[in-house]
Structures are given as structure tokens and as C-alpha cells.
Amino acid sequence: MAHRIISQIVFTGARVFGRAFAEAYKQASASQRYAAANSNNSTAAKSMSSSGLTLDEACRILNVSPPRGGQASLDRVHEQFKRLFDMNDPKKGGSFYLQSKVLRARERIELEAQRLKRQEQMNAHLRQEQQQQSPPSS
Structure with a gap:
């Protein structure tokens, strides 16, 4: 009985962690695309320097x-x-x-x-x- 509870906790934790990782990956990907699009913008490059x-x-x-x-x-x-x-x-x-x-x-x-x-x-x-x-x- 204890092994069943422990395995449920492990599987639930893995599922939560997997979903969080997938969501973080989506956000990072969207952020990277946005940054790449803005880096090509010449007015943004001119207005900000190093x-x-x-x-x-x-x-x-x-x-x-x-x-x-x-x-x-x-x-x-x-x-x-x-x-x-x-x-x-x-x-x-x-x-x-x-x-x-x-x-x-x-x-x-x-x-x-x-x-x-x-x-x-x-x-x-x-x-x-x-x-x-x-x-x-x-």
C-alpha cells in the first residue's frame, strides 16, 4: 500500500514538472523570437547603444x-x-x-x-x- 502512494506521488510530481518545463520552454521560445525580430529593427539599434x-x-x-x-x-x-x-x-x-x-x-x-x-x-x-x-x- 505504501509503495502505491509513493509511486502516485512520484508520477504526479513528474507530470507537474513536465508541464511546467514545457510551458517555460514555450515562453523562452516566444521571447527569443521577439528579441530576434526587434534586433533586426534598425531604429531600435540606433536609439540604444551599448x-x-x-x-x-x-x-x-x-x-x-x-x-x-x-x-x-x-x-x-x-x-x-x-x-x-x-x-x-x-x-x-x-x-x-x-x-x-x-x-x-x-x-x-x-x-x-x-x-x-x-x-x-x-x-x-x-x-x-x-x-x-x-x-x-x-
Whole structure:
């Protein structure tokens, strides 16, 4: 009689575990498909960098406008970074977490500025090539 109860407990437990495992596998599979579909989305890749911040969030953290290719805006970014980074120094009673957020915001804005600069250089190069290839009109 005891062996019958023990075997029922084992079979019931195995069945519950099997169903839970199957459900977890379905959820993981759906999550993986969703992540793969979103990784192909170019706007999602552009809005987030390795820092995990969007450009808008980074600009709000440092209280600056988004970069438009000008050096003046990067100077303002560096001023705000220095001020906020020093203000949040843990030795002065600040927060390491906030310091890291300020650092990531600066890195994100610099990354975007570099991307814009490269894009502008490529556009200038393409315009130059088009001017050289176009026949002179006489």
C-alpha cells in the first residue's frame, strides 16, 4: 500500500514538472523570437547603444541639447559632465550610481556626435565624388 502512494506521488510530481518545463520552454521560445525580430529593427539599434541609454535620456541627464555636429555642444556636454560627476563624488556624499549614469550619458552623447560626424564626412565625400564624375556642361 505504501509503495502505491509513493509511486502516485512520484508520477504526479513528474507530470507537474513536465508541464511546467514545457510551458517555460514555450515562453523562452516566444521571447527569443521577439528579441530576434526587434534586433533586426534598425531604429531600435540606433536609439540604444551599448550603454543602455537613449540619446534623449542622455541629454536630459546632462541637461543639454542633442548634438548636431557642432563642437560647442560637445564643450557644453563636457562642462555639464564635469560638474555633475564631481558633484556626485561618493567621497563628498554623492552617489556612485548617479556618477555612473552621468558617465554613461556623456559616452552616449559622444557616440552620437561621432556617428553624426562620420555621416557628414561620408556625405561630403559622396558629394565630392558626384561633382568629379558629373561631366562639365558646355
